[in-house]
Structures are given as structure tokens and as C-alpha cells.
Amino acid sequence: MINIQSVSHSIQGQTILSDISLSLPKGKLSALIGPNGAGKSTLLSLIARLHALQHGVITVDGLDVSKTPSRTLARKLAILSQSNTLASRLTVRDLVSFGRFPHHNGRPGAEDKNKVDEAIAALGLGEIAHRFLDEISGGQRQKAFVAMAYAQDTDYLLLDEPLNNLDMKSARALMQTLHELSEQSGKTIVVVLHEINYAALYADWIVGLRDGKLIANGPTHDILTSETIETIFDFEAEIHQIGDQKLVMHYR
Amino acid sequence: MTKGWLIAIALLLTGIVASLFVGAIDLDMNSFSRSGEGLNLLVVSRIPRTLAVLLTGASLAVAGVIMQMIVANRFVEPMTAGAGSTAALGVLLISFLLPGASIFIKMACACVTSLLGTMVFLAMVRRLPPHQPLLVPLVGIAYGGVVSALVTFIAFQADLLQYLETWFLGEFSGILQGRYELLWLAGVLMLLAYVIADQFAILGLGQSVSVNLGLNYHQIVRLGLVIVSLISAVTVVTVGIIPFVGLVVPNIVSRWLGDNLRRTLPVTAMMGGGLVLLSDLVGRLVRHPFEIPAATIFGVLGALLFLWLLYFPPKSKGVACLRDKERAR
Numbered sequence: 093m094i095n096i097q098s099v100s101h102s103i104q105g106q107t108i109l110s111d112i113s114l115s116l117p118k119g120k121l122s123a124l125i126g127p128n129g130a131g132k133s134t135l136l137s138l139i140a141r142l143h144a145l146q147h148g149v150i151t152v153d154g155l156d157v158s159k160t161p162s163r164t165l166a167r168k169l170a171i172l173s174q175s176n177t178l179a180s181r182l183t184v185r186d187l188v189s190f191g192r193f194p195h196h197n198g199r200p201g202a203e204d205k206n207k208v209d210e211a212i213a214a215l216g217l218g219e220i221a222h223r224f225l226d227e228i229s230g231g232q233r234q235k236a237f238v239a240m241a242y243a244q245d246t247d248y249l250l251l252d253e254p255l256n257n258l259d260m261k262s263a264r265a266l267m268q269t270l271h272e273l274s275e276q277s278g279k280t281i282v283v284v285l286h287e288i289n290y291a292a293l294y295a296d297w298i299v300g301l302r303d304g305k306l307i308a309n310g311p312t313h314d315i316l317t318s319e320t321i322e323t324i325f326d327f328e329a330e331i332h333q334i335g336d337q338k339l340v341m342h343y344r
Numbered sequence: 345m346t347k348g349w350l351i352a353i354a355l356l357l358t359g360i361v362a363s364l365f366v367g368a369i370d371l372d373m374n375s376f377s378r379s380g381e382g383l384n385l386l387v388v389s390r391i392p393r394t395l396a397v398l399l400t401g402a403s404l405a406v407a408g409v410i411m412q413m414i415v416a417n418r419f420v421e422p423m424t425a426g427a428g429s430t431a432a433l434g435v436l437l438i439s440f441l442l443p444g445a446s447i448f449i450k451m452a453c454a455c456v457t458s459l460l461g462t463m464v465f466l467a468m469v470r471r472l473p474p475h476q477p478l479l480v481p482l483v484g485i486a487y488g489g490v491v492s493a494l495v496t497f498i499a500f501q502a503d504l505l506q507y508l509e510t511w512f513l514g515e516f517s518g519i520l521q522g523r524y525e526l527l528w529l530a531g532v533l534m535l536l537a538y539v540i541a542d543q544f545a546i547l548g549l550g551q552s553v554s555v556n557l558g559l560n561y562h563q564i565v566r567l568g569l570v571i572v573s574l575i576s577a578v579t580v581v582t583v584g585i586i587p588f589v590g591l592v593v594p595n596i597v598s599r600w601l602g603d604n605l606r607r608t609l610p611v612t613a614m615m616g617g618g619l620v621l622l623s624d625l626v627g628r629l630v631r632h633p634f635e636i637p638a639a640t641i642f643g644v645l646g647a648l649l650f651l652w653l654l655y656f657p658p659k660s661k662g663v664a665c666l667r668d669k670e671r672a673r
């Protein structure tokens with residue numbers, strides 16, 4: 093379980109997150125939604141101790157992220173950040189292999205190699221594993237970064253807009269992979285999504301932010317109402333029901 | 345890969361042999377039979393000189409990559425970004441304040457000022473907008489220039505101008521047994537860098553990725569700064585500033601093999617040593633029996649290599665193609 097208690101954050105006097113308290117269920121896939129600038133990335137990077145926590149407490153599986161040694165957390169939780177620009181030149185395989193660093197500290201063993209192979213296969217990168225990251229497409233690069241987080245093989249996986257630049261088929265495949273990881277391997281996954289219907293179809297839980305405030309927090313089925321969508325995004329969206337599946341008609 | 349290695353090692357060995365036998369005094373088989381005077385020349389001068397060249401070139405190239413990983417920018421190197429000139433400032437200050445100081449005290453002083461100088465550079469770079477990568481080398485060049493000007497001014501005031509060249513223009517003609525051994529420290533620092541090569545490679549991926557992978561980001565940055573400034577100080581005190589090694593060599597290796605330092609650092613070190621050795625040899629041969637400083641030759645060689653790199657980048661898929669072929673078999 094990820095437990096967030098009265099977390100507030102401000103940068104240069106500007107409030108980014110105000111008094112957020114919520115729990116994300118263990119072993120489930122949670123979607124974090126909200127307009128641009130709502131504070132989704134900030135919340136995710138606070139959970140992953142990428143920024144120092146200013147107010148409040150965050151625990152992951154009972155470990156206080158501001159007190160637990162970083163090395164320990166790196167074996168418990170992995171994050172894919174939103175912007176990944178690289179000054180160094182690495183092959184896809186090199187990058188994915190770095191995901192194993194918290195486990196082997198520079199001396200990779202057979203198990204590390206297997207995990208890297210598994211991550212490369214899971215993201216469908218086998219054909220381009222030996223190519224340099226600056227010589228492949230943006231979507232392929234995005235998959236390589238996801239594969240690095242996958243290879244880190246942690247119980248908790250935070251992904252900030254992992255579907256960026258992915259084509260329809262790859263996006264669908266990634267959501268299926270994430271769903272399997274939570275369903276079959278019991279991993280706790282938190283994904284920032286912009287296409288709400290991916291949340292509708294794959295997420296067990298939805299958290300909605302707007303202007304740094306917590307607007308919605310609950311099981312997917314309960315959150316997908318036109319009123320809640322409107323308070324989060326500020327427009328009217330029809331909710332359709334196909335079988336027992338809700339879909340949000342937000343395209344026009 | 346193995347074939348490339350064999351060629352590289354063969355070239356390097358040829359260079360080493362040439363370096364042992366080229367110089368103002370002829371060294372041939374006759375001189376060995378005559379009263380061991382040839383052997384003496386080898387031990388006192390040629391071997392120390394060759395070792396000094398190799399250690400300097402290799403460690404400057406390694407220091408270059410580490411600095412590039414720390415600032416996550418390909419276009420900086422310690423010698424032009426202030427580490428070299430602040431080291432020279434340290435030696436100058438101590439020569440002025442304590443004229444009879446031993447080489448160790450000079451070294452220690454250069455290390456301290458070089459470390460401070462590199463920290464100042466890093467602090468300046470951290471305040472630059474992240475999406476303007478070319479500002480980093482510009483700031484480095486300006487900063488290095490200001491420190492060099494300061495050094496020149498102090499030297500002028502203290503009537504020490506004649507020493508400036510020995511720090512600013514790196515060359516190996518004065519290297520004798522007993523006057524280069526400090527450079528082994530640079531060799532040790534290189535090994536240390538290799539031991540934690542993975543962590544330096546991860547630094548290059550940025551702070552977020554480093555923290556995510558459990559690295560103690562600030563500690564590794566500090567360690568890198570110490571390695572970079574000590575290598576700079578040691579080389580400036582013993583042979584003087586040799587610019588561009590730390591820029592050209594890591595960039596060639598990166599284009600060609602990438603930045604997985606665990607794999608590439610040995611190549612970087614070898615190429616750094618080899619190219620500085622070539623520069624030193626050329627400098628000894630062009631106006632034989634007079635010498636042109638290795639730094640001057642490397643300036644030309646480095647500029648040519650860099651232009652070649654810009655306009656005719658080596659096929660980066662060299663490794664990739666090779667593997668494709670292997671797979672096809």
C-alpha cells in the first residue's frame with residue numbers, strides 16, 4: 093500500500109499540492125488523472141523521493157520514503173519520469189540493464205541478465221535491443237525507459253505518462269502488460285494517464301487531481317460519472333455503458 | 345571487437361617502442377653493448393617519459409568522461425573548464441608565498457585550488473537553463489579564460505612569468521626518473537573510476553534516474569569532482585596543461601561505442617594514452633633534435649579529429665552491424 097498523509101508542496105512560494113491524503117491499494121493498478129499542471133508528476137516524484145518532502149508523510153509498504161535508505165527503496169519501488177532526455181549514448185540493452193543496478197551494485201549475475209531479457213521481450217524491443225537510443229523513434233525510446241523500470245522488478249511501479257509517443261497497438265500492449273503485472277505478479281502500479289478510457293478499461297482505482305487538490309479517489313466504477321469527470325476536467329462528458337464496461341465519450 | 349582490440353594494442357605497442365627509441369640522443373643496439381649507457385638512458389629518461397605520456401593521456405581522457413557525466417553535457421573537459429587553470433593558480437600561489445616548497449606541497453596546493461575551481465564551475469553550470477546545452481561549454485571557456493588571465497596577472501606582478509609556460513603548455517621533455525612518479529596517482533584514480541564506472545554512467549542519465557536507482561547522487565558527484573580535480577592537478581604540476589584530450593577522446597569513443605562506461609572506459613584510457621603518445625612523438629620528430637610541446641601538437645591533432653568527428657561521424661552502428669552479421673550466421 094502507498095499511504096499519503098497531509099502532503100503539501102510548494103515551489104518558490106507557489107502551492108503545487110495542497111493537503112493531499114490518500115491510500116493506493118496494494119496489488120492493484122491505479123490511474124492518476126487530471127489536467128496539465130494539476131500536480132500529478134509532482135505527487136509521483138514525491139512518492140519516489142525524487143524531491144524532498146516538505147509537509148506530510150508518505151509510506152510505501154510501511155517504509156517512510158523520507159527516512160528509508162535510497163538503496164532499499166530502489167529495490168522496492170521504480171519510477172518512470174515524464175521527461176527523459178539523455179546526454180549519454182546508450183544502447184537499448186545498456187539502458188534496460190541499468191534497471192538492475194539496485195540489485196547487483198555493478199556485478200550483474202545470470203538472474204539480472206534474465207530479467208533484462210524478459211523486460212526487453214515484454215516491451216517488444218528484441219529487434220532493436222542493440223541500437224543506440226538516439227537512433228530510434230521517440231516511441232521506441234519511451235518503451236526502452238519503461239523496460240528499464242520493468243527490469244528493476246520492484247513491487248511498486250510508478251509510471252508518469254508511459255503511453256507518450258506510443259502507437260495504438262503498443263499503448264494497448266503496454267496497458268495489458270501492466271494489468272498482468274498487477275493481476276498475476278501482485279505488483280502495485282500507479283500510472284498517469286491522459287486517455288481516460290485506458291483508466292476505464294484497465295485501472296482498478298482512480299485518483300483525480302486538479303490545481304493541486306485531491307478531487308476524486310476511489311474504485312474506477314465509482315469515479316466514472318459525468319459529474320466527477322466534470323469537476324476534474326471542467327467539461328461535460330457523456331458516460332456510455334457497453335456491457336458492464338463504462339466508457340467516456342470525450343472526443344466531441 | 346577482439347580484432348579491433350588487437351589492432352589497437354598493436355598500434356599502442358608500436359608507439360611505445362618508438363617512444364623508447366626516438367630522441368635527441370640516438371639509441372641503438374651498439375649503445376647497449378657499450379658500458380650500459382643505452383640502458384641508463386632508457387631507465388632514466390625514455391621509460392619515465394613514455395610512462396608519463398601514457399598516464400597523462402589516459403587519465404585526462406578518463407577525467408574528461410567523468411566531468412561530462414557529472415554535468416550531463418558532452419562538450420566540457422576539465423582542462424578548458426577551469427580545473428587546469430585553477431590548478432596552475434594553486435602552484436603559482438605556493439611558488440610565490442613559499443618559494444622553496446617541495447613538489448608535494450605544490451601538488452597539495454594545486455589539488456585544493458583545482459577542487460575549489462571545479463566546484464565553482466559545477467555551481468555555475470547548475471544554475472544554467474537545462475535546455476541550453478551549449479551554454480555549459482561557453483561558461484567553461486569563459487571561466488577558464490578568466491582564471492588564466494588572473495594567473496597571468498599574478499605571475500606578472502610576482503615576476504614569475506617565466507614559469508607560466510611550464511604549467512600552461514604541457515610537454516614531456518623535462519620528464520626524468522624521479523620527476524614523474526606523482527602521475528601514478530592519476531593512474532590509481534583512473535582505476536578507482538573504473539571500479540565504480542557503472543555509477544558514473546548512471547550519473548550521466550540525470551539526477552532523477554540516479555535517485556530512482558538508489559544512487560547516492562551527491563556523494564558520487566563529489567567523488568567524481570575529487571577524481572577530476574586531482575587528475576588535473578597532478579598532470580598540471582608534472583607536465584602542464586594539455587587541452588582537448590578530455591574532450592576529443594571521450595566524444596570519439598562515445599560516438600563509436602556509446603557511454604556504457606564499464607565497457608568503454610578502458611578504450612577511452614587507451615585512446616587517450618595513444619593519442620598523447622602520438623603527439624609527443626610527432627613533437628620530437630618534426631624539428632629533430634629540437635622539440636615541439638605535445639600540447640601544441642595535440643591542439644592541432646585534436647582539432648582535426650574533432651572536425652572529422654563532426655563531419656564524418658564513424659558509423660555508430662559498427663557494433664550493431666557486427667552483431668547483425670553474427671546473428672545472420
Ligand SMILES: Nc1ncnc2c1ncn2[C@@H]1O[C@H](COP(=O)(O)OP(=O)(O)O)[C@@H](O)[C@H]1O
Nearest residue numbers: 103104108126127128129130131132133134135
Ligand atoms: N521546477 C518547477 N518550478 C516551478 N514550478 C513548477 C516546477 N515543476 C512544476 N511546477 C508547477 O507545478 C505545477 C504542477 O506540475 P506537474 O506536477 O508537472 O503537473 P502535471 O504532471 O499534473 O501536469 C504546475 O503548475 C507547474 O507549473
Ligand SMILES: [Mg+2]
Nearest residue numbers: 132133174252
Ligand atoms: Mg506531468
